[in-house]
Amino acid sequence: MRAVPGELWHASVRKLCLGTLPRNGRPSTPLGLLYLDLEPRAGKTSHPALYTLRAGASAARASLGAHDDALLLRHLPAAALVCDLPVPNGPGAEPSTGDALLRPRMLETLYHELGHALHALLARTQCQHFAGVRTALEFVI
Amino acid sequence: MESCPDQVCAALRGLSEALRPRARVELATLSATFRRLGGDVHSDLDRGAVSGAGVRPWDLAYLIEQSRASILGADEAELSQYLELGRCLEGIQMVFARAFGLQVS
Numbered sequence: 001m002r003a004v005p006g007e008l009w010h011a012s013v014r015k016l017c018l019g020t021l022p023r024n025g026r027p028s029t030p031l032g033l034l035y036l037d038l039e040p041r042a043g044k045t046s047h048p049a050l051y052t053l054r055a056g057a058s059a060a061r062a063s064l065g066a067h068d069d070a071l072l073l074r075h076l077p078a079a080a081l082v083c084d085l086p087v088p089n090g091p092g093a094e095p096s097t098g099d100a101l102l103r104p105r106m107l108e109t110l111y112h113e114l115g116h117a118l119h120a121l122l123a124r125t126q127c128q129h130f131a132g133v134r135t136a137l138e139f140v141i
Numbered sequence: 142m143e144s145c146p147d148q149v150c151a152a153l154r155g156l157s158e159a160l161r162p163r164a165r166v167e168l169a170t171l172s173a174t175f176r177r178l179g180g181d182v183h184s185d186l187d188r189g190a191v192s193g194a195g196v197r198p199w200d201l202a203y204l205i206e207q208s209r210a211s212i213l214g215a216d217e218a219e220l221s222q223y224l225e226l227g228r229c230l231e232g233i234q235m236v237f238a239r240a241f242g243l244q245v246s
Binding site for chain 1: 202206209217218220221222224225226227228229233237238241242243244245246
């Protein structure tokens, strides 16, 4: 998905839109935005993490005077997935390949964080403080 | 969508039942690796762990790596040549589409 000028904090960050699959001629409905910041660089944390940038909470039914769930206004959630994966052709990478090569543990970490991303982007709640991954902290290995 | 705690608990129990047979097979593999590396399945620390398997949560990452290396005859660095980042992201997008009806664009 294209980013507007100034939206991305580094040239290597990718912006993705998570949405429903198009079905029966109906187009995809956007569900949330995901920024992938996967490559190491100076000054960046090396700890993999998923940060909620904007929680996907709906405005409270009472405050809208709405009686129909379809009328609830939902913030389009946004999250940043931050990792420390090897850069293609960077130190430690195979010089002949064009794409970063992951060790199994790195792949598990990436998929683990993507699980958090789904949690953050698919949550349906009216409580901002409980949206998505804003729950009790897990023990991450 | 799950709308009450009972539904969430039922979904989690169903998932647990469905995954248990495969998990048992994996546990047996990890337990064999644990014993091969000299682990004592009857140590005091083992009390409370799953049925004498000797495998505890903090051993998982190491035992998985050691098991994978001995089964595939390749270490983690060798396996990485099959795991290109772009392909791995394509793969997880297929899972998102099939399991959850989601697309990434």
